[in-house]
Amino acid sequence: MPNESQSAVLIAGAIAGWKTTLDKADKFFANLDEVALYQEVAPGRNRLIYLLGHLTAMHDRMIALLGFSDRVCPELDEVFLTSPDKAVELPSVEAIRSRWSEVSTKLNSGIDALSTSDWLTRHTAVSEEDFAREPLRNRFSILLSRTNHLSHHLGQAALVRK
Amino acid sequence: MPNESQSAVLIAGAIAGWKTTLDKADKFFANLDEVALYQEVAPGRNRLIYLLGHLTAMHDRMIALLGFSDRVCPELDEVFLTSPDKAVELPSVEAIRSRWSEVSTKLNSGIDALSTSDWLTRHTAVSEEDFAREPLRNRFSILLSRTNHLSHHLGQAALVRK
Numbered sequence: 001m002p003n004e005s006q007s008a009v010l011i012a013g014a015i016a017g018w019k020t021t022l023d024k025a026d027k028f029f030a031n032l033d034e035v036a037l038y039q040e041v042a043p044g045r046n047r048l049i050y051l052l053g054h055l056t057a058m059h060d061r062m063i064a065l066l067g068f069s070d071r072v073c074p075e076l077d078e079v080f081l082t083s084p085d086k087a088v089e090l091p092s093v094e095a096i097r098s099r100w101s102e103v104s105t106k107l108n109s110g111i112d113a114l115s116t117s118d119w120l121t122r123h124t125a126v127s128e129e130d131f132a133r134e135p136l137r138n139r140f141s142i143l144l145s146r147t148n149h150l151s152h153h154l155g156q157a158a159l160v161r162k
Numbered sequence: 163m164p165n166e167s168q169s170a171v172l173i174a175g176a177i178a179g180w181k182t183t184l185d186k187a188d189k190f191f192a193n194l195d196e197v198a199l200y201q202e203v204a205p206g207r208n209r210l211i212y213l214l215g216h217l218t219a220m221h222d223r224m225i226a227l228l229g230f231s232d233r234v235c236p237e238l239d240e241v242f243l244t245s246p247d248k249a250v251e252l253p254s255v256e257a258i259r260s261r262w263s264e265v266s267t268k269l270n271s272g273i274d275a276l277s278t279s280d281w282l283t284r285h286t287a288v289s290e291e292d293f294a295r296e297p298l299r300n301r302f303s304i305l306l307s308r309t310n311h312l313s314h315h316l317g318q319a320a321l322v323r324k
Contacts, residue, residue: 155313
């Protein structure tokens with residue numbers, strides 16, 4: 001296999017893993033009604049609605065980290081990244097669902113548009129100087145780590161009885 | 163960046179993600195005593211000791227899937243892959259911990275020894291014919307999907323109060 005195709009296949013595999021996991025999350029949350037979304041994943045732990053908002057905020061940060069555009073909903077950070085669940089009032093289910101869809105669509109469009117060599121360039125939270133020393137802090141690593149982050153919370157969400 | 167180095171950097175990023183996650187799991191389980199390991203992650207759900215055995219069996223299967231060697235402990239499948247928790251008697255904590263270490267060491271030695279082009283070759287559960295049509299069913303995709311699988315269960319394990 002030519003070396004250039006090698007990189008393209010590796011990246012295609014990682015994107016497939018991301019999309020499969022995101023799709024699983026999308027279907028999981030879409031199939032739950034409002035009452036179900038207010039269940040905790042375990043006694044005293046995060047509610048599903050909080051996890052959906054948390055994932056939306058994290059993925060919105062990815063849009064900026066991968067350099068696609070400005071963030072869609074930075075106002076979610078205070079509720080879903082800085083505060084734990086039940087500390088502040090949450091936006092409506094409808095509002096969170098709508099942000100989730102918007103962020104997912106924007107993120108996947110950006111992901112589909114990146115070239116092989118784009119994936120090897122630094123993400124926006126690392127300086128050029130640091131990146132010269134640590135070349136693994138590239139966009140590709142963001143894709144991998146966020147797929148893992150999503151799996152981490154989907155594992156928790158799967159504990160809820162439907 | 164030369165195209166050959168591109169693939170090497172992508173693979174190094176994925177291996178770093180795997181090792182970070184495996185290390186997290188290793189520390190998590192090592193820090194729990196026997197009583198703690200018998201806790202359920204949520205009411206009526208898997209116990210931590212079952213998760214440790216389940217991950218050991220899955221990672222042991224990886225050793226064969228990646229073509230490194232014969233499996234270390236195929237006898238764990240019946241307990242931790244085919245049967246749900248509490249259906250059959252579990253091996254001792256000591257035995258499971260020892261298998262976990264053995265499997266992790268063997269797996270990581272194999273991972274460290276693979277060349278860039280090795281990662282692009284098929285895993286042992288896909289035929290040459292199918293692989294010709296589906297080139298993403300390579301060893302690299304096994305590494306990514308098993309890192310996600312590990313994150314999925316670590317997310318659940320993290321719900322237990324220490």
